[in-house]
Amino acid sequence: MDTLEAPRTILRTSSRICVLTGAGVSAESGIPTFRGPGGLWRNFRPEALATPAAFARDPILVWEWYQWRREIIAAAQPNAGHFALKELEARAAAFTLITQNVDGLHQRAGSRNVLEIHGSIWTVRCTVCGKQQANHDVPLPALPPRCACGGLLRPGVVWFGEGLDTQVWHNAEKAVRAAELLLVAGTSAVVYPAASLVPLAKSSGAQVVEINLDETPISDAVDFSLRGASGQILTELLQ
Numbered sequence: 001m002d003t004l005e006a007p008r009t010i011l012r013t014s015s016r017i018c019v020l021t022g023a024g025v026s027a028e029s030g031i032p033t034f035r036g037p038g039g040l041w042r043n044f045r046p047e048a049l050a051t052p053a054a055f056a057r058d059p060i061l062v063w064e065w066y067q068w069r070r071e072i073i074a075a076a077q078p079n080a081g082h083f084a085l086k087e088l089e090a091r092a093a094a095f096t097l098i099t100q101n102v103d104g105l106h107q108r109a110g111s112r113n114v115l116e117i118h119g120s121i122w123t124v125r126c127t128v129c130g131k132q133q134a135n136h137d138v139p140l141p142a143l144p145p146r147c148a149c150g151g152l153l154r155p156g157v158v159w160f161g162e163g164l165d166t167q168v169w170h171n172a173e174k175a176v177r178a179a180e181l182l183l184v185a186g187t188s189a190v191v192y193p194a195a196s197l198v199p200l201a202k203s204s205g206a207q208v209v210e211i212n213l214d215e216t217p218i219s220d221a222v223d224f225s226l227r228g229a230s231g232q233i234l235t236e237l238l239q
């Protein structure tokens with residue numbers, strides 16, 4: 001495990017910064033992660049809740065699960081890690097926050113240039129007319145929710161077996177290629193293509209700093225691997 005000193009200097013001297021976040025960054029806000037202790041995928045089967053086939057089979061069951069998650073997220077507040085990243089954006093000349101999180105907490109903390117590569121739990125998309133729109137109703141008045149056209153609405157998130165939005169992903173890769181520093185916080189780095197941003201950053205010449213409670217598959221490949229809670233480490237990094 002590395003100390004904070006060198007990453008702090010890199011942070012201060014980098015003008016083009018990218019950040020990749022995962023569920024761990026929202027854990028201190030009380031939002032469950034996916035794979036850790038108490039993680040969602042320990043208690044639920046992804047193929048029953050987060051695939052197009054699951055939704056086709058039982059849209060109400062899937063919506064009940066998303067409704068439950070929307071309730072948790074709506075009651076949660078951004079934490080010190082979210083606020084530190086907002087502060088980092090204000091200091092950097094160029095800053096892109098790439099998040100796998102669908103909770104919208106980065107934006108609630110004030111981050112502006114956020115790429116939600118796995119979509120947003122606060123958007124819905126019509127399975128018939130394709131229209132995508134914001135929806136912040138908690139609870140939703142009826143399950144499953146329907147579009148004005150009568151079609152079934154689905155959560156505006158990326159499910160297993162689905163591709164990422166090509167424009168959002170293109171922008172993420174472009175930002176990483178141009179970055180001097182990639183900060184990777186609170187992700188197990190096992191889900192692709194998100195995790196591929198780490199080798200992309202390395203091959204583009206960026207320094208990569210990881211922040212995580214535990215070791216991950218990228219820990220040995222990054223320049224600095226910092227162990228601890230993202231709220232604390234991110235705050236200390238900015239001091």
Ligand code: OAD
Nearest residue numbers: 022023024027033034035100186187188191212213229230
């Ligand atoms: P995971 O649940 O896979 O990993 C969370 C990571 O955060 C783990 O490596 C933990 O050690 C770490 N962690 C937990 N609490 C932390 C804290 N307070 N500070 C720092 N680190 C902490 O979540 P993701 O990597 O985000 O995809 O998962 C990636 C994708 O898998 C998600 O976006 C979701 C899921 O299936 C989709 O829904 C498409």
